Amino acid sequence: MDRHVDSGRTPSAGPAGPTEGGHHRRVTFILAVVVLGFFGFGFALVPLYNSFCKLTGLNGKTGGPVEASAVVGMKADRAREVKVGFTSTVMPGLNWRFKPLHNYIVVHPGAVTRTSYLVSNPSNHAETGQAIMSVVPGRAARYFKKLECFCFHQETIKAGESRNMRLVFFVSPHIPKDVRSIIVSYAFFPVKKHT
Amino acid sequence: MSARKVLALLSGLGLAALVAPDAAYARYPWEFPTPVTPVAKETLWVHNIFLTFISVVFVVVLSIMLYSLFFHRKSRGAMPATFTAPRTKLQFVLSAIPFLILAFVDYVVMGIPAYHAVLAMANTRADAQMVVKVTGMQWKWQYQYPGLHIKYYSSISTPQAQIHDQEPKNKNFLRQVNHPLVLPVNEKIRVILMSKDVIHSWWVPAFGVKEDSIPGFLRETWVKIDKPGVYRGQCAELCGVGHAFMPIVVDAVSDDQFKQWVAQEQSREQTVRAQQAAATAVTYTKAQLVTMGQKVFTANCAACHQANGMGIPGTFPPIASGQPFSAAPNMIAALRKRGFITPGGKIVEGPVVDHINIVLQGIAGTPMPAFSSSLSNEDIAAAVTFERNDFGNHTGDVIQPAEVQAARAATQKP
Amino acid sequence: MNAAHAHDAHHDEHPSGMTRWLFTTNHKDIGRLYIGFSIIMFLVGGILAMLIRTELLKPQLLFSPELYNQIITVHGLVMVFAAVMPATTGLANYLIPMMIGAPDMALPRLNNWGFWLLPPAAVLLVMPFILMLFGIGNGAIDTGWTMYAPLSVQGGLGVDFAIFAVYLMGASSLLSSINIIVTIFNMRAPGMTMMKMPIFVWSWLITAFLLIAVFPPLVAGVTMLLADRHFGTHFFNAAGGGDPVLWEHLFWFFGHPEVYILLLPTTGIMPHILSTFSRKPVYGYKAQVYSFWAIGVLSVVVWAHHMFTSGMPVAAQLYFMYATMAISIPVAILFFCWFATIWQGSMTFETPMLFALGYIVLFGVGGLTGLILSDAVADQQYHNSYFLVAHFHYALFGGPVMGIIAATYYYLPKITGRMYNETLGKWHFWQTLIGFNLTFIPQFFLGIAGMPRRIPDYALQFAHLNMLSSVGAYILGSAQLLLVYNLIQVMRGVGKKATTQVWEGAQGLEFTLPSPPPYHTFETQPVIQ
Incomplete structure (x- = not known):
């Protein structure tokens, strides 16, 4: 390594002249804006990703509730059958028992169907949970329409209480013909109440 | 003889001399475990095509390079050429050939089988009669047969003493569980996956199946096992301290044996309950x-x-x-x-x-x-x-x- | 050429001692700081690698699984962010101004900050280990370098340390990227058009653009992670409407281009070395530059091939599979150009050339196995298995690390003015080549046989190959000590004086300057014909 020592000039005094400096500032500024833009893009990915999921059924995410009026005039396709299975999961932190009333129901696309999940809280204190639903196969998700679902709100179950959670749904007649079997999952997550 | 086997053989020859003497149970894991599901067979087939192709490419390209290294050496008196790009139209066309071949292999030789394999893997057309729910949690699996009212945990049964080297390790060290998943052979089984905490991944190499279990969102895959036997795998997504200690054991049995097992399990549930009541007393x-x-x-x-x-x-x-x-x-x-x-x-x-x-x-x-x-x-x-x-x-x-x-x-x- | 050196020596003006390095805004000093830092962190990461292979030598537990998880995670983070990235950035800082005939980097003070953000980041990564020794906290980050949520939400204090390290490293990379782009755009010597720039400069320009595009989203991602951990948000928690898979997308949107960020600068250095030692001009300059562009663009649209087992729609699987295969074309063009560069040359095999040729072979294996990993179905078997581990070590050691070592030997005489010990260099190469293959070939077979990655203890059928792999790792690890010894000898002034051109076939502006080059170069810019 060279060890010549001489302090004739400050090393920070760049050789770039003032016009060059201005030139640098402009490009730097543009690049800094680009960096910020991509930083924002990172956050924008959250809603983008969610709408992408809804659109493609990635993760089996289904949409929000369907207005009752949407069903008016809808005809059930008696020629086709879709087997809808149900499964349930209780996440750690909740002491509930939670299971579907039916393991599966065979429905006609377009026919409004009612079923329910049974939930009970055998512990000695009230607990609050939020149900997250998903559907497999993912591409069936956007054809699974809910008129009534306990997954839209948090649910509080009192100690010792048992409850029937209603689910009213239909499978859209537009569902691809080759999807003949779908499984609906509900998972109850605990909601921490800050008291 | 596939390239994979050639590779295996070559490395086997080289390695044999160095093999350590201690593990008497070691099988030589040169290749995929024998596939027993359609997806695993498909996977092995695709793997073989791919590996054959890349082995050929590697050998050909390496030979060209070695040729050049040998003949274009200064010590052999080679004089450097000066070309920097294709000089004639013919050369230009010729130099495009390798890339056309590559694109052909990518999208035709490899791409078409891969396309069919992807569709086969995602096949939900033919309805599976049986559904098994696999729930991953730190650090064990839960298996559930909806409709059969069977649900149990499956956790590692290798004794801690073996893990900590206090006693000799048995043949299935780290790949044994207290309660294996029992599945019938020759039946299409839909496997749905859920997790209760972090992301796990359910992997049984002989089935060609590896699917993540995600907390909150259901995943699915399917198996159709064509040979009875015991198949072992383990969690394939880092899930914390116990990641290495959540093995998967699947016991594939004939249809009759499966029915027997179901009856046994169902009555066992009841016996267990009765036993528990008795034990409590x-x-x-x-x-x-x-x-x-x-x-x-x-x-x-x-x-x-x-x-x-x-x-x-x-x-x-x-x-x-x-x-x-x-x-x-x-x-x-x-x-x-x-x-x-x-x-x-x-x-x-x-x-x-x-x-x-x-x-x-x-x-x-x-x-x-x-x-x-x-x-x-x-x-x-x-x-x-x-x-x-x-x-x-x-x-x-x-x-x-x-x-x-x-x-x-x-x-x-x- | 010594006369030229002595003549230029009196232009070398800089303060001495610690303050020289702390406050320096000189691109050569900063370049040297980066390279020195990178070598230290390469050794730290290497020691961690040795610990990993020691744990895996036999099927038994030497460390607690928790400590093992921490070691693999920090090994990954240190090697990627603190060893390879600073090394290529260091080369950029040292070489780009000389290669384009500029007096210095465009934004010298920013350059200084850029470097000095790195040591604190490295400390943040490694400190939790040391704190744990004193009974504080539960050690470093243990989630794997991919930091998958919700495991990383659940994790201990080490995750927070790692997140802050990512902030610092991100800021550092972004500052240097901006600096490099501004320098390349504004400070080229008269006549140095874009298409006359040395290939290394081009490769770094694409790298810098990639960094600017993909590092900010990662910073956004870890910010969300931090918020999930401490402020009760639910970006990655299904319970609050979030999604754990979102993290995977955010991470790999950064993570896949990151592979090319590590790789591209070394693919840029390759033609320089190959052309020098085959005494022949670079073949296919334009083709290589366009390939860089193609690789850069493709790298940001293939990220989800890291997630084939996470449950993806068929269309997405097919898209990511075919898009990934497309990358093989521009990469193959690079290989073709490298071969054509040495073809009919007049080759000699000094250490940099050996490492460059080793790069072609090892990175070739990494690239080819990457091609088979692109298959969404077979990936079910390879994913998260040792096959994958072997693949990415061929791609990242065989590529960037071999390339950086080649560049180090290539430019060492230029930087220090002294020739290194050629015999030791050759030993280093052959021991590295043998050790590396012995370490990672068995891992391909382990993966195919079903051994998952990131496990401290394994089933008995994996015992033999693991032992072999560990023996290979010791050979590989000890080989790197030869490099360190060689470097120390050169810095102590042992060895022949290097000439201006250093290598018989070397071309380029940097080889018109004395070795070592004066502290300030090109105050009057050269004019390129």
């Missing part, structure tokens, strides 16, 4: 409980609290009293509330009832899971007795199954 001696408890502890608790009861500082509290312990605030608060830690930060033996409750209910927001559904009254009584009389703890407490039953009842009634 039984009073054990302290020595019996400690012996039973040691087994329960090893199977269920030692992964975190360690075989020596010292825990892991910062995460898993020691069982041995008098040990200093610090961790995340919610863990410390929970321990303090129940009287298991002194203001000076030392672990002490808290009240028996709280001890039982922690095992039953777990501690929400910490890694301590609830064992109320996976362990019987008897097991919990034994484990708690063991914990309170080993690791230098000498409370002399003897906990009977009835006390655990009482604790269960207390939490279940308002």
Whole structure:
């Protein structure tokens, strides 16, 4: 390594002249804006990703509730059958028992169907949970329409209480013909109440 | 002979001399375990095409390079050429050929079989009669047969003593479970996956199946096993301390045997319930409980609290009293509330009832899971007795199954 | 050429001692700081690698699984962010101004900050280990370098340390990227058009653009992670409407281009070395530059091939599979150009050339196995198995690390003015080549046989190959000590004086300057014909 020592000039005094400096500032500024833009893009990915999921059924995410009026005039396709299975999961932190009333129901696309999940809280204190639903196969998700679902709100179950959670749904007649079997999952997550 | 086999053979020849003598059980894992499902066969087929192709490319390209290295050396008097690009139209066309071949191989030779394999893997057209739900959790699997009312946990059954080199390791070291997944052969089975905490991945190499289990969102895959046998795999997504210790064992049996097993399992559920009721009535001696408890502890608790009861500082509290312990605030608060830690930060033996409750209910927001559904009254009584009389703890407490039953009842009634 | 050196020596003006390095805004000093830092962190990461292979030597537990998880995670983070990235950035800082005939980098003070953000980041990564020794906290980050949520939400204090390290390293990379782009755009010597720039400069320009595009989203991602951990948000938690898979997308949107960020600068250095030692001009300059562009663009649209087992729609699987295969074309063009560059040359095999040729072979294996990993179905078997581990070590050691070592030997005489010990260099190469293959070939077979990655203890059928792999790792690890010894000898002034051109076939502006080059170069810019 060279060890010549001489302090004739400050090393920070760049050789770039003032016009060059201005030139640098402009490009730097543009690049800094680009960096910020991509930083924002990172956050924008959250809603983008969610709408992408809804659109493609990635993760089996289904949409929000369907207005009752949407069903008016809808005809059930008696020629086709879709087997809808149900499964349930209780996440750690909740002491509930939670299971579907039916393991599966065979429905006609377009026919409004009612079923329910049974939930009970055998512990000695009230607990609050939020149900997250998903559907497999993912591409069936956007054809699974809910008129009534306990997954839209948090649910509080009192100690010792048992409850029937209603689910009213239909499978859209537009569902691809080759999807003949779908499984609906509900998972109850605990909601921490800050008291 | 596929290129894979050639490769295997070549490396086998080279490696044979170096093979260590100790593991008598080692099979030579040169290739995929024998595939037993359509997807696994498809996978092996695609793997073979790909590997053959890249081996050929590698050998051809390496030969060209070695040729050049040998003949275009300065020491052989080679004079450098000066070209920097294709000089004639012909050369230009010729130099495009390798890339056309590559594109052809990418999208035709490899791309078309891969396309069919992807469709086959995602095939939900043919409806599966049977559904099995696999739930991953730290660090075991739960298997559930909806409709058959069978649901159980499957956790590693390799003794801690083997893991810690205190006794010789058995043949299926780290790849054995207390309760394997039993599946019928020749039937299409839809496997749905869920996780209760972090992302796990269910991988059985012989099935060609690896699918993540995601907390909250259902995943699916399918298997159709064509040969009875025992197939082993393990979790394939880092899920914390016990990641290496959550094996998967699938027992594929004939249809008749499966029906028998189902009947057995269903009656066992009832017997277990009856036995539990009976066991709850039984009073054990302290020595019996400690012996039973040691087994329960090893199977269920030692992964975190360690075989020596010292825990892991910062995460898993020691069982041995008098040990200093610090961790995340919610863990410390929970321990303090129940009287298991002194203001000076030392672990002490808290009240028996709280001890039982922690095992039953777990501690929400910490890694301590609830064992109320996976362990019987008897097991919990034994484990708690063991914990309170080993690791230098000498409370002399003897906990009977009835006390655990009482604790269960207390939490279940308002 | 010594006369030229002595003549220029009196232009070397700089303060001495610690303050020289702390406050320096000189691109050569900063370049040297980066390279020195990178070598230290390469050794730290290497020691961690040795610990990993020691744990895996036999099927038994030497460390607690928790400590093992921490070691693999920190090994990954240190090697990627603190060893390879600073090394290529260091080369950029040292070489780009000389290669384009500029007096210095465009933004010298920013350059200084850029470097000095790195040591604190490295400390943040490694400190939790040391704190744990004193009984504080529960050690370093243990989630794997991919930091998958919710495991990373659940993790201990080490995760927070790692997140802050990512902030610092991100800021550092972004500052240097901006600096490099501004320098390349504004400070080229008269006549140095874009298409006359040396290939290394081009490769770094694409790298810098990639960094600017993909590092900010990662920073956004870890910010969300931090918020999930401490402020009760639910970006990655299904319970609050979030999604754990979102993290995977955010991470790999950064993570896949990151592979090319590590790789591209070394693919840029390759033609320089190959052309020098075959005494022949670079073949296919334009083709290589366009390939860089193609690789850069493709790298940001293939990220989800890291997630084939996470449950993806068929269309997405097919898209990511075919898009990934497309990358093989521009990469193959690079290989073709490298071969054509040495073809009919007049080759000699000094150490940099050996490492460059080793790069072609090893990175070739990494690239080809990457091609088979692109298949969404077969990936079910390879994913997260040791096959994958072997693949990415061929791609990242065989590529960037071999390339950086080649560049180090190539430019060492230029930087220090002294020739290194050629015999030791050759030993280093052959031991590295043998050790590396012995370490990672068995891992391909382990993966195919079903051994998952990131496990501290394994089933008995994996015992033999693991032992072989560990023996290979010790050979590979000890080989790197030869490099360190060689470097120390050169810095002590042992060895022949290097000439201006250093290598018989070397071309380029940097080889018109004395060795070592004066502290300030090109105050009057050269004019390129």
